[in-house]
Amino acid sequence: xxxxxxxxxxIMGVVEGVTEFLPISSTGHLILAxxxxxxxxxxxxVFDIAIQTGAVLAVVIVYWQKIHSTIVALPSSRDARSFxxxxxxxxxxxxxxxxLLGRIIKERLFTPEVVAIALIxxxxxxxWAEKRQQEEAVRIYTVDAMRWQDALxxxxxxxxxxxxGTSRSGATIxxxxxxxxxxxxxxxxSFYLAIPTLIGxxxxxxxxxxxxxxxxxxxxxxxxxxxxxxxxxxCVRWLLRYISSNSFTPFAWYRIGFGLLIxxxxxxxxxxxxxx
Numbered sequence: 001x002x003x004x005x006x007x008x009x010x011i012m013g014v015v016e017g018v019t020e021f022l023p024i025s026s027t028g029h030l031i032l033a034x035x036x037x038x039x040x041x042x043x044x045x046v047f048d049i050a051i052q053t054g055a056v057l058a059v060v061i062v063y064w065q066k067i068h069s070t071i072v073a074l075p076s077s078r079d080a081r082s083f084x085x086x087x088x089x090x091x092x093x094x095x096x097x098x099x100l101l102g103r104i105i106k107e108r109l110f111t112p113e114v115v116a117i118a119l120i121x122x123x124x125x126x127x128w129a130e131k132r133q134q135e136e137a138v139r140i141y142t143v144d145a146m147r148w149q150d151a152l153x154x155x156x157x158x159x160x161x162x163x164x165g166t167s168r169s170g171a172t173i174x175x176x177x178x179x180x181x182x183x184x185x186x187x188x189x190s191f192y193l194a195i196p197t198l199i200g201x202x203x204x205x206x207x208x209x210x211x212x213x214x215x216x217x218x219x220x221x222x223x224x225x226x227x228x229x230x231x232x233x234x235c236v237r238w239l240l241r242y243i244s245s246n247s248f249t250p251f252a253w254y255r256i257g258f259g260l261l262i263x264x265x266x267x268x269x270x271x272x273x274x275x276x
Contacts, residue, residue: 001072005220006037006219006220006223007218008037008100009017009039009047009220009221009223009224009227010041010208010223010227011028011037011155011227012033012034012039012044012047012048012051012224012230013054013223013224013225013226013227013228013229013231014168014227014231015029015030015033015160016030016048016051016052016054016055016224016228016231016232017054017055017058017166017227017228017229017231017232017233017234017235018231018232018235020052020055020147020194020198020228020232020235021055021059021169021190021191021194021235021239022167022169022170022235022238023122023126023167023169023170023173023248023250023251023255023260024119024167024251024255025115025118025119025122025164025165025166025167025170025244025258026052026167026168026256027048027115027118027164027253028115028119028164028165028258028262029166030048031115031249031256032262032271034230035271038274040140040183041088042212043212043213043217044085044216045209045210046205046206046209046212046213047220047221047224048226049201049202049205049206050202050205050221050225051202051221051224051225052129052198052199052201052202052228053202053225053228054070054072054226054228054229055228055231055232056194056199056231056232057229057232058193058197058228058232058233058235058236059191059192059194059232059236060064060195061233062186062191062233062236062237062240063191063192065185070084070188071181074163079144082144082148083143083144084265085148085151086143086146086147086148086150087188087192087193087195087196087240088196089148089151089155090151090152090153090154090155090158090193091142091152091196091200092155092156093152093155093156093159094155094158094159094161094162094197095200097159097162098129098201102143102162103183104162105162105201109147109163109164110164111267112188112262112263113263113266114163114165115164115165115262116165116259116260116262116266117165117256117259117264118163118164118253118259118262119165119256119258119259120152120164120259120260121254121256122165122166122167122170122171122174122252122255123253123255123256123259124252125174125256125263126170126248126249126251126252127176127249127252129177129178129202129248130177130249130252131249132177132246133177133183134179138181138182138219139179139180140181140185141182141184141185142182142184142185142188142194143188143189144183146181146185146189147159150180150181150258151189153175153177153179154175154179154181154186154189154190154193155193157171157172157175157176158171158172158175158193158197159178160175160250161251162180163260165217165259167192168197168198169190169194170251172186172189172193173186173187173190173250174250175254176189176190177237179251179252183243183247184240184243184244187240187243187272188237189254191236199246220225242251
């Protein structure tokens with residue numbers, strides 16, 4: 001058993017768990033951590049996607065009461081069916097766009113310039129969204145009040161997260177706020193939508209790249225999943241408390257700073273972002 005490899009897997013798991021549900025781009029941080037650790041080969045790319053499942057499990061546990069009650073009430077409750085349908089509707093656009101354009105996006109958009117610009121532009125959009133929500137009335141305060149049209153719009157916005165550096169959670173949360181959802185409703189729906197989206201991406205990636213994997217990789221994936229789960233559970237619980245009395249503005253400035261960091265490290269050759 002390679003202890004060094006397991007330590008790297010643990011670190012990457014923590015990075016995934018902490019950054020997946022914050023609007024700061026988990027992809028960008030995984031690239032940076034992988035480059036610094038020398039954990040950035042083809043198998044590592046599959047690992048990065050697969051350990052998202054651990055982070056999703058944390059969301060399932062945090063929101064278990066709502067998920068369980070919805071499943072139980074599906075046969076008899078119109079509200080439960082409406083909520084489940086909204087999550088499904090929001091999930092579909094990413095599946096369609098991912099299957100149609102996923103390869104092209106990876107081949108042509110995964111450059112340090114694109115990642116950096118997406119981070120910086122996203123940061124300024126967050127600043128604008130927060131200012132706009134302070135000035136304009138929110139029309140949707142809970143996920144149960146969402147219409148299918150609202151869910152579809154959030155699902156379409158989620159597709160923007162396929163651009164490296166955008167952040168899936170950032171796109172869905174801030175997109176939801178711009179569409180009239182409260183900060184809490186947008187965050188909750190983003191987390192619910194993460195369940196099918198990230199599990200689907202993880203399963204698809206493992207199936208597609210199964211030739212790269214072997215039984216010997218199980219300890220590495222197990223460690224990554226565990227640390228991804230624990231760190232995501234802590235992060236999700238913290239974020240839900242944080243947004244009750246704070247805005248996403250600090251994350252906006254962090255994104256802008258991180259984007260500038262990518263531009264600097266790329267131009268100086270410190271990190272070969274384009275190769276990841």
